[in-house]
Amino acid sequence: MRRVVTGFEFPISNFHDRSxxxxxxxxxxxxxxxxxxxxxxxxxxxxxxxxxxxxxPANITPVFVSVDQLAKEITGGGKPLILDVxxxxxxxxxxxxxxxxxxxxEFSAHFKDIPKDRPVVLY
Numbered sequence: 421m422r423r424v425v426t427g428f429e430f431p432i433s434n435f436h437d438r439s440x441x442x443x444x445x446x447x448x449x450x451x452x453x454x455x456x457x458x459x460x461x462x463x464x465x466x467x468x469x470x471x472x473x474x475x476x477p478a479n480i481t482p483v484f485v486s487v488d489q490l491a492k493e494i495t496g497g498g499k500p501l502i503l504d505v506x507x508x509x510x511x512x513x514x515x516x517x518x519x520x521x522x523x524x525x526e527f528s529a530h531f532k533d534i535p536k537d538r539p540v541v542l543y
Contacts, residue, residue, distance in 0.1 A: 490541060500539040
Protein backbone atom coordinates (compact mmCIF):
# COMPACT_ATOMS: atom_id res chain seq x y z
CA MET A 421 0.00 0.00 0.00
CA ARG A 422 1.28 3.45 -0.87
CA ARG A 423 -0.07 6.82 0.08
CA VAL A 424 0.59 10.12 -1.57
CA VAL A 425 0.85 13.10 0.75
CA THR A 426 1.34 16.52 -0.82
CA GLY A 427 3.24 15.08 -3.73
CA PHE A 428 5.54 12.77 -1.69
CA GLU A 429 5.18 9.03 -1.88
CA PHE A 430 6.15 6.74 1.03
CA PRO A 431 5.51 3.07 1.78
CA ILE A 432 3.18 2.29 4.68
CA SER A 433 3.51 -1.49 4.47
CA ASN A 434 6.97 -1.47 6.15
CA PHE A 435 5.41 -0.23 9.38
CA HIS A 436 2.89 -3.04 9.45
CA ASP A 437 5.26 -5.91 8.64
CA ARG A 438 4.27 -8.99 10.65
CA SER A 439 7.84 -10.07 11.41
CA UNK A 440 8.63 -6.62 12.84
CA UNK A 441 5.50 -6.75 14.97
CA UNK A 442 6.45 -10.20 16.26
CA UNK A 443 9.97 -9.05 17.09
CA UNK A 444 8.67 -6.04 18.99
CA UNK A 445 6.19 -8.21 20.86
CA UNK A 446 8.87 -10.80 21.74
CA UNK A 447 11.24 -8.08 22.97
CA UNK A 448 8.47 -6.54 25.09
CA UNK A 449 7.59 -9.90 26.66
CA UNK A 450 11.26 -10.64 27.34
CA UNK A 451 11.87 -7.28 29.03
CA UNK A 452 8.69 -7.60 31.08
CA UNK A 453 9.86 -11.03 32.25
CA UNK A 454 13.27 -9.69 33.21
CA UNK A 455 11.79 -6.87 35.28
CA UNK A 456 9.07 -8.97 36.88
CA UNK A 457 10.97 -12.15 37.74
CA UNK A 458 14.54 -11.04 38.44
CA UNK A 459 14.91 -10.49 42.15
CA UNK A 460 17.93 -8.92 43.85
CA UNK A 461 20.28 -11.42 45.43
CA UNK A 462 20.39 -11.25 49.20
CA UNK A 463 23.40 -12.08 51.34
CA UNK A 464 23.31 -15.49 52.96
CA UNK A 465 23.89 -14.98 56.72
CA UNK A 466 24.51 -18.71 57.18
CA UNK A 467 27.88 -18.21 55.45
CA UNK A 468 28.93 -15.73 58.14
CA UNK A 469 27.10 -16.71 61.34
CA UNK A 470 29.60 -14.89 63.56
CA UNK A 471 28.66 -11.57 61.93
CA UNK A 472 24.96 -12.04 61.22
CA UNK A 473 23.59 -10.63 64.47
CA UNK A 474 26.14 -7.96 65.34
CA UNK A 475 24.94 -4.44 66.10
CA UNK A 476 26.51 -1.33 64.63
CA PRO A 477 28.00 1.30 66.92
CA ALA A 478 25.56 4.12 67.74
CA ASN A 479 27.56 6.71 65.78
CA ILE A 480 27.43 4.72 62.50
CA THR A 481 24.33 4.93 60.33
CA PRO A 482 24.43 2.78 57.19
CA VAL A 483 22.99 4.02 53.92
CA PHE A 484 22.06 1.30 51.47
CA VAL A 485 22.80 1.99 47.80
CA SER A 486 21.97 0.05 44.69
CA VAL A 487 24.47 -0.94 42.05
CA ASP A 488 22.93 1.70 39.78
CA GLN A 489 23.45 4.41 42.42
CA LEU A 490 27.07 3.32 42.91
CA ALA A 491 27.72 3.32 39.17
CA LYS A 492 26.19 6.80 38.87
CA GLU A 493 28.39 8.04 41.74
CA ILE A 494 31.53 6.67 40.10
CA THR A 495 30.72 7.90 36.58
CA GLY A 496 29.88 11.28 38.07
CA GLY A 497 33.45 11.60 39.34
CA GLY A 498 32.94 10.30 42.87
CA LYS A 499 35.72 8.23 44.36
CA PRO A 500 34.16 6.00 47.04
CA LEU A 501 36.35 3.42 48.74
CA ILE A 502 34.85 0.06 47.80
CA LEU A 503 35.56 -2.68 50.34
CA ASP A 504 34.78 -6.29 49.50
CA VAL A 505 34.10 -7.90 52.89
CA UNK A 506 33.54 -11.37 51.51
CA UNK A 507 36.10 -14.13 51.99
CA UNK A 508 39.40 -13.99 50.12
CA UNK A 509 38.28 -16.95 48.01
CA UNK A 510 35.11 -15.13 46.93
CA UNK A 511 37.15 -12.00 46.14
CA UNK A 512 39.51 -14.02 43.94
CA UNK A 513 36.55 -15.51 42.04
CA UNK A 514 35.06 -12.14 41.10
CA UNK A 515 34.95 -8.62 42.51
CA UNK A 516 34.11 -5.05 41.55
CA UNK A 517 36.97 -3.43 39.68
CA UNK A 518 38.91 -1.21 42.07
CA UNK A 519 37.52 -2.89 45.19
CA UNK A 520 39.83 -3.69 48.09
CA UNK A 521 39.57 -7.07 49.78
CA UNK A 522 38.93 -6.75 53.51
CA UNK A 523 37.24 -9.96 54.73
CA UNK A 524 34.92 -9.57 57.70
CA UNK A 525 37.15 -11.88 59.72
CA GLU A 526 39.99 -9.33 59.35
CA PHE A 527 37.90 -6.16 59.16
CA SER A 528 38.52 -4.92 62.70
CA ALA A 529 42.28 -4.85 62.02
CA HIS A 530 41.73 -2.53 59.02
CA PHE A 531 38.97 -0.38 60.55
CA LYS A 532 41.32 2.39 61.68
CA ASP A 533 42.70 2.70 58.10
CA ILE A 534 39.32 3.53 56.57
CA PRO A 535 39.30 7.17 55.45
CA LYS A 536 36.76 9.46 57.07
CA ASP A 537 36.79 12.04 54.24
CA ARG A 538 35.16 9.98 51.49
CA PRO A 539 32.23 7.58 51.08
CA VAL A 540 32.89 3.94 51.89
CA VAL A 541 30.95 1.14 50.21
CA LEU A 542 31.00 -2.34 51.71
CA TYR A 543 29.75 -5.39 49.90
